[in-house]
Amino acid sequence: MRSYLVITFVLSLFFFSPNSYGQNRGKSDTGEDVLRTKPKLVVGIVVDQMRYDYLTRFYDHYGKDGFKRLVEQGFNCKNNHFNYAPTSTGPGHTSVYTGTTPSNHGIIGNNWYDKEADTDVYCASDDEYTSIGTISDAGKMSPHRMTVTTVTDELRLHNQMRSKTIAIALKDRGAVLPGGHTANAAYWFHGADEGKWITSSFYMDALPKWVQDFNTSGKAQSYKKAWTTLKDIKDYTESGTDNNSYEGLFNGENAPTFPHSTTSLLDKNKDFEIIKATPFGNSLTTDFAIEALQKEALGQDDFTDFLAISYSSTDYVGHKYGVNSKEIQDTYLRLDQDLARLFKALDKTVGEGEYTLFLSADHAAIEVPAYLRDQKIPAGYVDNDANSKKLSEFLKYTYGTEDIVKNYSNYQFFLDHKIIKNLDLTLAEVQEEIALEVLNYDAVDKVYTADQMWNNEYTTGIPYILQNGYNQKRSGDILVVLKPGFISYSETGSTHGSPQIYDTHTPLLFYGKGIKPGATFERTEIPDIAPTISALLGIAFPNGSTGKPIIQVLD
Template identity: 40%
Template sequence: MGGSVYSTPLTPNLMKFKFLACALSLSLCFGSTHAAPPKAPKLVVAIVVDQLRYDYLERFHHQFTEGGFRLLTDQGAFMTFAQYDYSPTITAPGHASYFSGSPPMAHGIIGNEWFDKRTGQPMYCVSDPDVTGVGTAPDAKAGKMSPRNFIGATVADQMRLHWGSKVVAISVKDRGAILPGGKKPAGAYWFESATGHFITSSYYMPELPDWVKTFNDSKQAEAMIGQTWERLLDEKEYPTPDDGAGESQLTGESTSTFPHKVIKEEKDGYESILSTPFGNQLLAEFAKAAIEGEKLGQGSRPDLLCVSFSSNDYCGHKFGPYSHEAQDITLRLDRQFADFFAYLDKKVGLANIAIVLTADHGVCPAPEYAQSQGLDGARPAVSDLMNELQNKLVERFGPGRYFLGAKIGFKPRLTDGNLYYNHPVLVEKQLAPETVTAFVREWALSTGVFHAVYGREQLLDGRAPGVIGQRVMNGFNGERSGDIVFVQKPFAIPGSGKPGTGTTHGSPFSYDTHIPVLFYGSAFKTGRYADEFHITDIAPTLSAALGIQEPPSCMGKPMVKILK
């Protein structure tokens, strides 16, 4: 009978010795398996600039100050080829993805709004009928918001689980504050245009904290009404025309050129502020109040402040990315950041802070401006095309309401490229969804308007080839997305078929997907990195830098190259 592999019994000390010897041997063979986690910062500041295209940081770099964007681009880790790896590139999915590390396929926020197949009604991304407004009328629509439609968790939740961190999330947009802040922050606050106040909902708390009440009582929004927005620099420093094709106007104005005045109209309340640099200034002051009021960065645990600056988006929709206004609001945001970062240095110390900055999407040039530059800009009358589609289906398959969400006359409703089939009608007519999809695809591609059309089964099965197809698949959620997804051609946005003003985003093309990602702090190596990097890589990279578990549905990977 064979004896034991050990000739003598192992004492506790001998066992410990053999374990350490084995570990040392493995270490010599393979190296250390995990680097020691970095010293945790006192405060993490997660910034989103709504509609900040990557190229803005290159085009305007020479006009930035030392302490603003340059603090991050020159002294941080700058991911210069960061991309959204899904479509649609819209505010709500962007805010849900960058801090969760997952695309809409997983977190379920497929747009700012989608069609709820169970209720037959539109669903706003953060709406919650079971909560009431706090800081506003309890039944005010602006206050009936929460993160319950979001599936999963964010870095904010992981910091709470790991350290019990205090998390505060703010924005002038409800979705900009609610989605990054996770499920149970200390507070999420957004701006109510009707009152000029920052509010929250009963999901978070029964009453506003005193510091928020004090800020609201200061009536800073009211003080911005009547202010004039002048160019920051001399006019010759803005190389494009001030009246570029396709530009719109601010509220109450009749011209698209500088100077601009903030005009309050009764029906819009204080919303006119938000399309100007004053909107960013208001939020920056509220961010300082949050740090003071919640004593962020003053304790033994790392805290988190999520701040989403939305005014660049409001402005960009009106004037486009090559306008004087888009350039000027970015330059002024740079100065506002310089002031905010100086405040952080004085209050907490930049050596004790980690900063991550990105954008939720880019933006398409106004189609008229694209045309003036020889590009194929267009505002196709998509609504009319949907009417045509309904008529074509009737001709081919007989009368019927083929789509959910259809209005009077069975007119299909296209929501961020999604159409939803009325499946009982298809069953009644013994039509397989794939048969209808094949017909719709051939019709759509014959119009000259659409770049691609994808069916539900195709997307769920992963049969959408190429970069564009992969982005559409990543943005497709089996529970909430439609039965067919349309992608318009580059430089085309929905319109009336005639020249118009303003622009938008949402496509899988680079002007919407290419955004800046910047990491700043002692855990990151300074430099410019043109490596492949996706928006879903932010959460795991930040988690690795902090030494915490990444969010549960995270599909990205950490960029270890930039970590010390």
């Protein structure tokens, strides 16, 4: 009898255990949980010029349905960084979606000197295509300078192009680059005196009717209004004084103070470009994204779709007013409300728990150096005229000509290799001589040569960040790093672009289907985003990917 009971017990474990053969076989058949997560929609959000501390500084002012929803119900990577420089918009968006750095994807700046064509180029421009939705040249864009695939490309390839990708941003590069080479559509806002969402013939021959209807709805005109604070300005204790010398002005203003109500803001028929420099640009982006979500039926079939959204007004406001301004605080409180609206639309249209979302930034930003200097913190500005004069004198004395330097951009010197050869000099020798000279200049902290980038493999510190941004075919001969706290910019407003930590530390939040709630202080890097989403979806990584999945994020 006892033997019979033992046998019965063992058999019951085999047939009824949650880990039994039959149970596992069922999971393998569906592929869910075992191989992949299959959300109806992936939403990628990039907030232009967002520092990580904007989450923490303004947290008590946020509502429960925007940033707090992502932080408290999603996964927060608290030590997330860009691992390359220059930290700017074009490279930032590209790195988020390709899972690699400029050394591989080729977008080494917003603009750069093309060594082969001997001219300056823009990261998204393409004269092979025409504007759609405007008679201006603002739509002559494509992703052709991006040399690798994106996670959005790989999703479409995986599903035989049956997945749909829509990319949206105020800035053309904020839509074109995330959309990848295979996007169904990328839309950006053309301000000027038109105030329209436009695209390129790279994607389509004519705007869809829903876009045309949106453009004629008067929505853009509705945001030509005075900018007042969302809350009582006295409650904005997390930012500096409203009236100070560290902030820029709208045309027609005498002081950088609330309310902002210039003629350009109030005129309903002209100068729509000004909307971008107010938080209403983010609201307009949200309106358009929700319209795209519904009209394009995203997340409504068996194939995962992708909606890529970039919020660009944060960058315009940061550049004008600086990271410690009342304007920045108000912009983020208003963005929090826009995010809440977007999430509510996703819940209703796609279904709560049926979409996966990430939020990050394309770069962060520095405190206004003039403000830091007044707080007795080492900071300042480059004297470009003085440095240029010194360099010109050095080049003439050493080489007999200053033409040996063809271009200086993105903190890189491009040399004329033909002149160097005609002078019977070696390239490495000239690079080092000029680097040693520039190292002595005002505000310069470090200088590296292309020869060093070619012949060494750096794994930590500033040279590691520079090397990840160095593209052998496109980058310059000498790379310059300014002292911490120093910039080449106006004395009002903030900027970015350096390898310093204030430009690299950005938020990274994951939320939704397949995401495990939690947080980590372990270092994560921007190129980890695309591999993480690819691993979750069970699709191929972008073909230039160098990042790795963040395993703590995945449920």
